[in-house]
């Protein structure tokens with residue numbers, strides 16, 4: 001089965017624990033919680049998505065027929081031949097609809113540490129180096145452990161305390177972007193200050209004007 005990828009680009013990880021770290025982003029096409037079409041947004045399970053993950057027509061995107069072809073495309077986006085510090089963030093869309101052990105092996109073989117951003121509705125393959133799960137209220141969270149739980153805040157019915165028993169190293173609130181971004185940011189700051197187990201994750205790339 002081929003890997004459908006919207007875009008592959010090099011930037012800084014903007015969010016979460018690795019914010020500021022140079023990374024290739026591999027954005028897989030498709031998601032199980034929204035078609036990606038505006039006409040379907042209101043009846044989607046996840047309604048606040050900030051990302052275009054439809055098709056394979058973005059920068060560096062395409063249909064990769066083997067794990068090696070996918071890993072070669074990721075490697076091509078990395079700026080140097082040196083194997084150190086190589087880092088790829090697999091995102092989407094929902095990457096766990098497509099990312100499998102073979103793809104992880106091919107990326108590791110080219111020296112990449114692999115991070116994944118997932119909505120937590122699919123069991124991850126073995127071998128992910130950094131797993132960031134961002135639960136969506138209204139979907140079933142099946143991934144109960146990982147490196148980072150990054151909750152977009154606020155979500156209706158999404159009181160952060162309902163996630164605290166899960167096995168994550170870091171608990172973060174990320175203000176929901178959109179028309180209410182400033183108010184959401186203030187609310188997230190206030191929640192973290194009252195509940196210090198939670199720390200703030202900003203989408204720093206948006207403030208910096210980078211991809």
Ligand SMILES: C[S@@+](CC[C@H](N)C(=O)[O-])C[C@H]1O[C@@H](n2cnc3c(N)ncnc32)[C@H](O)[C@@H]1O
Nearest residue numbers: 048049050051092093094117118119134176177
């Ligand atoms: C576009 S999603 C792709 C990965 C995966 N489908 C997921 O939801 O985690 C990447 C990250 O952006 C977050 N995100 C999406 N829309 C957002 C928004 N409007 N405001 C803040 N974060 C958002 C997601 O929660 C997730 O952590």
Ligand SMILES: Nc1nc2[nH]cc(C(=O)O)c2c(=O)[nH]1
Nearest residue numbers: 012013014015091117205211
């Ligand atoms: N710079 C940058 N950092 C990010 N971290 C998570 C992103 C995502 O869309 O998954 C993202 C993104 O789109 N850009």
Ligand code: SF4
Nearest residue numbers: 031034046049093119
């Ligand atoms: S689950 Fe992730 S990719 Fe899918 S619609 Fe929500 S934020 Fe977007």
Ligand SMILES: [Mg+2]
Nearest residue numbers: 050051091203
């Ligand atoms: Mg993004």
